[in-house]
Amino acid sequence: xxxxxxxxxxxxxxxxxxxxxxxxxxxxxxxxxxxxxxxxxxxxxxxxxxxxxxxxxxxxxxxxxxxxxxxxxxxxxxxxxxxxxxxxxxxxxxxxxxxxxxxxxxxxxxxxxxxxxxxxxxxxxxxxxxxxxxxxxxxxxxxxxxxxxxxxxxxxxxxxxxxxxxxxxxxxxxxxx
Amino acid sequence: xxxxxxxxxxxxxxxxxxxxxxxxxxxxxxxxxxxxxxxxxxxxxxxxxxxxxxxxxxxxxxxxxxxxxxxxxxxxxxxxxxxxxxxxxxxxxxxxxxxxxxxxxxxxxxxxxxxxxxxxxxxxxxxxxxxxxxxxxxxxxxxxxxxxxxxxxxxxxxxxxxxxxxxxxxxxxxxxxxxxxxxxxxxxxxxxxxxxxxxxxxxxxxxxxxxxxxxxxxxxxxxxxxxxxxxxxxxxxxxxxxxxxxxxxxxxxxxxxxxxxxxxxxxxxxxxxxxxxxxxxxxxxxxxxxxxxxxxxxxxxxxxxxxxxxxxxxxxxxxxxxxxxxxxxxxxxxxxxxxxxxxxxxxxxxxxxxxxxxxxxxxxxxxxxxxxxxxxxxxxxxxxxxxxxxxxxxxxxxxxxxxxxxxxxxxxxxxxxxxxxxxxxxxxxxxxxxxxxxxxxxxxxxxxxxxxxxxxxxxxxxxxxxxxxxxxxxxxxxxxxxxxxxxxxxxxxxxxxxxxxxxx
Numbered sequence: 001x002x003x004x005x006x007x008x009x010x011x012x013x014x015x016x017x018x019x020x021x022x023x024x025x026x027x028x029x030x031x032x033x034x035x036x037x038x039x040x041x042x043x044x045x046x047x048x049x050x051x052x053x054x055x056x057x058x059x060x061x062x063x064x065x066x067x068x069x070x071x072x073x074x075x076x077x078x079x080x081x082x083x084x085x086x087x088x089x090x091x092x093x094x095x096x097x098x099x100x101x102x103x104x105x106x107x108x109x110x111x112x113x114x115x116x117x118x119x120x121x122x123x124x125x126x127x128x129x130x131x132x133x134x135x136x137x138x139x140x141x142x143x144x145x146x147x148x149x150x151x152x153x154x155x156x157x158x159x160x161x162x163x164x165x166x167x168x169x170x171x172x173x174x175x176x177x
Numbered sequence: 178x179x180x181x182x183x184x185x186x187x188x189x190x191x192x193x194x195x196x197x198x199x200x201x202x203x204x205x206x207x208x209x210x211x212x213x214x215x216x217x218x219x220x221x222x223x224x225x226x227x228x229x230x231x232x233x234x235x236x237x238x239x240x241x242x243x244x245x246x247x248x249x250x251x252x253x254x255x256x257x258x259x260x261x262x263x264x265x266x267x268x269x270x271x272x273x274x275x276x277x278x279x280x281x282x283x284x285x286x287x288x289x290x291x292x293x294x295x296x297x298x299x300x301x302x303x304x305x306x307x308x309x310x311x312x313x314x315x316x317x318x319x320x321x322x323x324x325x326x327x328x329x330x331x332x333x334x335x336x337x338x339x340x341x342x343x344x345x346x347x348x349x350x351x352x353x354x355x356x357x358x359x360x361x362x363x364x365x366x367x368x369x370x371x372x373x374x375x376x377x378x379x380x381x382x383x384x385x386x387x388x389x390x391x392x393x394x395x396x397x398x399x400x401x402x403x404x405x406x407x408x409x410x411x412x413x414x415x416x417x418x419x420x421x422x423x424x425x426x427x428x429x430x431x432x433x434x435x436x437x438x439x440x441x442x443x444x445x446x447x448x449x450x451x452x453x454x455x456x457x458x459x460x461x462x463x464x465x466x467x468x469x470x471x472x473x474x475x476x477x478x479x480x481x482x483x484x485x486x487x488x489x490x491x492x493x494x495x496x497x498x499x500x501x502x503x504x505x506x507x508x509x510x511x512x513x514x515x516x517x518x519x520x521x522x523x524x525x526x527x528x529x530x531x532x533x534x535x536x537x538x539x540x541x542x543x544x545x546x547x548x549x550x551x552x553x554x555x556x557x558x559x560x561x562x563x564x565x566x567x568x569x570x571x572x573x574x575x576x577x578x579x580x581x582x583x584x585x586x587x588x589x590x591x592x593x594x595x596x597x598x599x600x601x602x603x604x605x606x607x608x609x610x611x612x613x614x615x616x617x618x619x620x621x622x623x624x625x626x627x628x629x630x631x632x633x634x635x636x637x638x639x640x641x642x643x644x645x646x647x648x649x650x651x652x653x654x655x656x657x658x659x660x661x662x663x664x665x666x667x668x669x670x671x672x673x674x675x676x677x678x679x680x681x
Contacts, residue, residue, distance in 0.1 A: 001509050004446065014453060049339040053364040055677050057389025057470055062339050063433070064459075067452035079338055097297040098363045099342055102334045128382060133303050134367035153389070155469060 014068040018075070018164060019157050025147055025165035043171045044076035045163075048086035048110065052103050052139065053096030057153040058120040062090065064156040065163075077163055083110040088166070089143075094122040094129045095136040107143045115146040115166060119159060124148050181238065181245035184213040188249060194614040195405040199235075199248040207236075207251045208259050214238060215264035220535035222246065222618075223627045223643040224261060224271040226279035232305060234258045234281060235641075237616070237627060241535070241546075244554030246618065248629070253281050260286040267534045267648055278369075279305040290317065293362035293680060303370055319358050322348045327355060330662065334363040337666065341676035345665070352661045357654045364680040372640040377403060377477055380637045384628065385472050387642050388678030393419075393426040394621030395628070395642065395678075396475030401556065401617030402630040402640075403477040407608035413600040415479035416558045421492075421595045422462070422471045422480075423619075424588045428499075429458040430622040431581040431588075434673050438578055439510065441666040442519040450506050454499055461495040464488070479605025489596045496589055507582055520575040524656040524668035527572065536652055537624025537645035539580040540672055544572035550620035562594050572656075574671040611635040621645065623673060644678030 051059055065072040072078065080086050083106045095103060107116070118139040121127040126137035139145050149162040186209055188200025202210070214221050214236075222237040232253045239246045251258050260283035262269035272283040273292030280302035296314045300307050322329075327348050334342035342363035348356040368387055372380045384399035385392045397419050404411060411419075436451025459469040465488040466474045474481050510516065526536070531544035541548055549566040551559040567583030569576040617628040624645025631638040653672050657665055 001446070001513065004450070004505065004509060048335075050335055051339075051341045051364070051676075053342070053366055053677070053680075055386040055389040055392075056341055056675070057386070057392070057472065059339050059341065060390060060433075060470065064452075064456060067456050068449060069453075069456050081338060083335070093364070094366060096364060096366055097299075098295045098365055099334065100297065102342065102363070106335050128379075128386060129366045129368075129371065132367035132371050133298055133300050133307075134365050134370075152386075152472065153470070 015071045015074065016069050019161045021165035021168050022161040025149070025162045043167065044078075045087045045167060045170065046078055046080045046085055047088045047090050048080055048083045048106070049090045050092070050103055050106055052091055052093035052099040052123070052142075053135070054093035054120060054122055058092035058123070061153045061156050061159060062092070062119065065159060070156045070160060072160070072163075075164060075167060077167065083107075086110050087114060089114065089116045090119055091116060091139045091143075091145075092119045092123050094126040095139055095142050096134055097136060098134070100136055100142055103139075103142050115170070116143055117147045117149065117162065117166060118145045119149045119151075119154060119162075121150055121152045124150060127152065181219060181240040181243065181247050184218055185210055185247060185249060191250070191614065193406075193612070194248070194616070195408065197246040197248065197616055199250060199614070202249045202251055204251065204259055207249060210236065210238070210249050211259065211261050211264055214261070217533070221261070221265060221267055221648075222535065223629070223641070224268050224275070225629070225641040225643065226275040226281055226304060227631075227639055227641075228279065228305060229638070232256065232279055232281055234275060235629065236261065237629070237643075239535070241548055241553070244552075246554060246616065248616065256280065257282040257284050259284050262286050262288065267651070270651065271647060277301075278303060281305065293365050295360075295362050303367060317360065319346050319360075320356070322356060324350065324355065326350055343676050347662060347665070349662055352663070354657050354660055354662055354665070357657045357665075359650060359654060361650065361676065362680050364677040366677075366681065368642065368681045369640060372637050375637050377632070377635060377637065380630075380640055381476055382473060384640070384642060385475075387681065388644060388675040389470060389472070390430055391426070391621040391623065391626065391675065391678065392470055392472045393422045393475055394619050394626050396473070397423060398617035398619040398621075398626040398628040399630070399640070399642075400475055400477045401619060402615040402628040403617075403632065404608075404615065405617065406613035406615030406630055406632050407610040408613065409478070409606060409608040409610070411479050412603045412606055413558070414602045415604045417595050417599050418480045418484065418604065419475055420558050420562075421484075421592060422466060422474060424592050424595070425458055425462050426471065427622040428585060428588050428592075429455050429462070430673075431585050432458065434670065435506075435510070435578060435581055437673075438520070438574065438667065438670045439516060441670045442516055444513065444516045447506060447510060450502065454502060454506075457495050457498055461492055464491055476605065478607055479603070481605075483604050484599075489599070492592065492596060496592060499589065503585065510578065510582075517575065519664070519667060520578060520671075521571075521573060523574045523660055523664050524671060525572045526652050526656045528570065530652055530655055531572070534648045534652055536648055538620075538622070538649070539577050539584065540624065540649045540652060542566065542568045543576035543580045545570045548625075550618050550625040554618065556619070558595070561598075562591055564591050574667055577671040623675065624649065642678075642681060644675050644681075646674035646679040649674045650679060
């Protein structure tokens with residue numbers, strides 16, 4: 001173990017340069033925010049992930065955000081275990097009818113100011129599961145969504161672009177007023 | 178040892194069903210088969226409902242040793258069938274699901290509570306009569322518990338960190354878990370209902386999204402079922418490419434799991450380094466197959482895209498990277514006493530339970546069950562390749578880690594062989610037939626996936642997808658008993674059952 005730890009000090013880190021914030025995302029976010037809320041949070045956001053019935057593909061790519069290449073925490077973004085500790089809900093899945101109440105409760109348990117990011121094509125409008133008796137058909141049908149990140153699943157880079165846009169918007173680094 | 182078909186005293190063979198026999202039986206024969214399965218003379222592979230002019234139940238069984246598979250089908254014109262669960266506990270949840278989805282009543286079934294139907298749909302029996310759901314539904318009751326100083330801990334469906342939704346009702350005496358009862362179904366999307374009437378292409382896309390971490394395995398199982406139903410052979414190069422993708426998927430998941438299990442014991446250095454290995458595999462997959470998870474790359478008839486010119490070299494370089502880094506991580510896992518203290522003797526699955534449930538994958542193989550669908554019954558190209566199936570007996574978290582470690586080693590040699598011997602030629606063919614029934618049975622990373630399909634006019638009449646987790650989730654309840662609550666994440670991760678694959 002000592003050797004592995006020591007190598008961590010001498011080898012170049014694997015962390016890659018971050019992608020630029022997604023312009024479309026900035027556009028969507030520009031419509032949403034209250035400046036005072038943005039100022040309160042500084043440059044850090046706590047995220048609670050909610051799987052509202054996804055196939056687990058989006059979860060895998062969200063997990064990847066924590067690996068050495070993408071290293072989410074260097075941006076001040078981190079995952080928390082309770083919605084009560086969260087600023088952001090990261091929601092995947094078409095919102096199965098079985099998860100609707102749980103998603104609503106989680107949303108209401110998250111203190112203001114909060115943002116909701118819907119990840120994946122299913123979270124956008126139910127995706128390939130749209131029309132099923134068991135599916136609501138998109139996160140925005142259940143709670144207000146501030147940002148959609150499309151993909152099946154979106155790659156970690158694509159998710160990161162969206163989250164960086166969120167962060168920049170929240171902390172007022174963006175030129176958009 | 179009698180052949181599997183001999184335990185089915187009598188039945189009308191369905192000629193259109195391939196590659197294994199399907200027999201339509203009477204209730205008396207159904208009961209006889211159930212007794213044989215309960216006595217351990219065959220393993221339950223699947224149990225599912227169906228509907229055409231009448232409703233049906235189908236039971237798939239396998240002889241663990243010879244690998245013979247058979248399906249028995251019982252018509253249920255009166256809406257009921259002799260319970261399998263009454264004699265054979267592994268069937269209980271499957272029957273509860275049949276009842277909730279089809280409205281078919283298991284006669285003598287020990288558990289009448291719904292499964293997958295949590296009371297939120299606007300309809301009931303969605304795959305059967307699909308009538309409007311009643312306004313008032315009885316509240317769900319967990320199993321009663323008696324004893325001194327016991328308390329309940331409800332966990333989920335929103336739980337842990339980045340994970341699928343499920344509910345876990347713990348009863349604890351102090352820190353010790355006296356019982357765990359799961360309630361699943363939160364990820365139920367009605368996949369089988371969406372598949373009914375769908376084109377083969379759309380159904381393949383749905384199958385690929387049943388359980389995202391096993392998209393290749395599900396893709397292959399669905400493809401096998403369709404190819405068997407329509408009696409057409411896939412070109413050899415396609416079989417090799419499918420296996421290559423399947424082994425990359427196995428590697429990526431095992432790296433992720435080994436790291437995540439250690440992380441749940443707070444040993445994050447393993448998680449960090451295993452995460453690097455997983456990422457390397459996914460990046461190789463993206464360059465070679467156009468998608469990190471290789472979703473929609475396996476299609477009925479072959480594969481969607483060929484390996485690029487530098488693909489083999491890229492994969493070899495990825496393997497070299499893995500071979501350099503992985504052994505040191507294994508050593509780290511093995512030599513860290515505080516980590517071993519958490520994983521050894523924790524979450525033990527008894528060998529007799531593993532056998533009774535036909536526990537698929539590493540859950541079974543860590544508890545002495547020597548079974549891997551790539552060998553038994555086996556399918557091309559694995560019959561031409563050289564690999565071993567690791568089996569351990571301790572049945573604890575540590576054993577489930579070690580089985581994965583050994584399977585990583587086997588997957589590495591399999592990938593080398595696949596690249597070395599990759600046939601040239603086309604990567605896909607098209608069928609002539611449009612009607613038939615087939616079964617696909619494939620070893621995904623967490624265990625065997627069963628897919629049953631009925632086709633007509635090039636469309637899917639009915640498709641059933643059976644995730645290995647149906648026979649692993651209940652064993653988690655058994656494994657956690659007597660362990661401390663804090664060891665639940667460790668045990669849960671060592672199983673890594675699918676929620677979405679199970680819930681459909």
